[in-house]
Amino acid sequence: MEYSVRTRIIGQKLTERWGQPVIIDSKPGASGVVGGEITAKADPDGYTILMISGLHTSTPSLLDKLPYDPLKDFEPVIRVAASPLILVVNPETSVKSVQDLVATAKSQGGKAAFGSAGAGSPSHLSGEVFSRMAKLEPTHVPYKGAGQSTNDLLGNHVMFIFNNPLSSIPLVESGKLRALAVTSNRRLPVLPNLPTMVEAGFPDFEVVAWWGVLSPAKTPRDIVDKLNATVKEVLLSKEVEEQFSKNGVYATPGTPQEFATFLKDDMALWTKITKEGGVRPE
16 A cells, blocks of 8 residues: 555544544655654654654665664654565566576676666665575666556566555556565465465565654653554554555554564664665665
């Protein structure tokens, strides 16, 4: 599901439970840095919270400087949801498996290219991890969002992309894209015959997009706990679960402490990956 769609769903449900409007102020651009800076500087009173994506932990390793500390300037509230990516190719090609893709990419050498939703995005980093594991050196072509990268794959301008389920599933089901594997450690219920990257021959390959909620640093613990409890209640509702599931998304409700540990570990992971792979923003 798109970032904004997920935010609207949760915002609407919070409005219903609290009996007061939850205003969503979209601040796109700069890989989430704009919204992050506003929240980091906001009063820690619980009235300003931030919906983040995996860019919050991957971007720091790609930029020389941020206007805030991604860990110290925020209070983790809850990890909201996660979603695997789907490795897709154009069905006009002869590539029908991940191993076919590796062989084809190697045969093309420097002409091979993969697209992504932008530098530092899960689709970009998935491509880098895959390329490193498969000993490939394709050119990375960053786009401004999944829609643009998908369009260029349909036009055969790039060889493959790791795409979000929302964009991929309808095109796979209609035959406009061919799915090769899913990046999670479990298959998608909506595409039960699609293997995982591990099943396709890449041990330990697991990359998922994720989203979560933060509040400004020094937000009182009772407020953080109340936010956590209410968002968790929303995530566990049948209606939200169904909306998430049909788009390849699953809820990941937990404690603020669990989310804090996750953030530290995820940032360390992507720092290692970008350093070892020499990944820099284009």
